[in-house]
Amino acid sequence: MRWGAGSVSGDMTRTAVLAILARHGGLSRAEIAEQLELSPATITTITRRLLDAGLVEEGEPRTSHTGRPSIPLELVPDSAHALGVQVAHEHVTGVLTQLDATVVHGFRHPFDPSRPDAVDVLTTLIRSEIESAAERRLPLLGVGIAVPGVVEPETGTLRMSVRLGWTGMPLAARMRAALGVPVFVDNDISAVTAAERLYGAGADCADFLLVAIGEGIGLGMVLDGAPYRGAAGAAGEFGHMPILQDGPVCSCGNRGCLETQVSTESLLRRARELGIVGPAASLEDLRAVAAEGDQAGLDLLHRAGELLGRALAGSVNLLGPERVVVIGEISMLWPFLAASFHRALADHLLPCVRETSIDTRPWADDLIAIGAAGIVLATPLAAPRQSIRSGV
Ligand SMILES: [Zn+2]
CATH class of the missing domain: 3.30.420.40 (ATPase, nucleotide binding domain)
Structure with a gap:
């Protein structure tokens, strides 16, 4: 399996490690390196950061086929969550997922992107979901938003969306400023593709x-x-x-x-x-x-x-x-x-x-929202275990 350096929002290697542990669990560093076709040194560096962040933990040592003890690494699925939101021209659909992409909560609201205050409406909606995650003491990595349109991957600015009627919208920057948590924006199909790459047909x-x-x-x-x-x-x-x-x-x-x-x-x-x-x-x-x-x-x-x-x-x-x-x-x-x-x-x-x-594949209404949560998981974990700041 080859893992290219490019990604939806950055280096995907760390996410690839998390995804492979989510799918298989209990793999040693050597096994991860072998399966991802990456060097053991790279995997050692990445897993050290994941261990430090509490996203991964070491299991009981076991004897490998070479006779040497090996330590399996396990994901801590509820150590971090991502909020994924699909913005469509008639509704907003969202999911809160664990690190292993398990959906723990879902929502769907009518939405009118043509309203002058549409972005404010969206912000309020997402803020209430962040607050409810905070009340349940669920650590949040960030918010991923999937939109139908052309998005600049580096900035999360929506260059153009015919369906939403939005042009030149710095959506990620506006949301980040309003919500105080990492917010990532991507094209809806790119988001689903990234999720498929990590957890689905492309794994x-x-x-x-x-x-x-x-x-x-x-x-x-x-x-x-x-x-x-x-x-x-x-x-x-x-x-x-x-x-x-x-x-x-x-x-x-x-x-x-x-x-x-x-x-x-x-x-x-x-x-x-x-x-x-x-x-x-x-x-x-x-x-x-x-x-x-x-x-x-x-x-x-x-x-x-x-x-x-x-x-x-x-x-x-x-x-x-x-x-x-x-x-x-x-x-x-x-x-x-x-x-x-x-x-x-x-x-x-x-x-x-x-x-x-x-x-x-049969269609599911929350498929794009799950992909949007994947945008967060596929992003370098710059702020692991970020908790929700009070007052947000
Ligand atoms: Zn055409």
């Missing part, structure tokens, strides 16, 4: 893609062990891959983007236009109509699966990942897209990448 795989399909379409990339962000953090706009000549106008202003054919929003809009579902229908209604065998509905989804398969085949041919995971609200419709999707893949994947595993 044992140095090259993987995460395709997220909901109202928009995003692509998270881990290449050669490190998240790939592109110049100015703008990589991964898979939804704006041009696939149709003279297609409909996309939210980006161009024509014929993948997003205009495959996002849940575009599928629902098209289904309404074609009279497949009623004007106020939901995604669930579209699923039900397809399940009943409505031919026009099935044709629409079949076409979407085919276009997605072709676009993804192009990306897999280009990047050569070992694994691709598809997530998002689209999973509800997946049974009706899957056949044409896999056929299109089979038609367009090059022989050298046919072994790439491509899986879909």
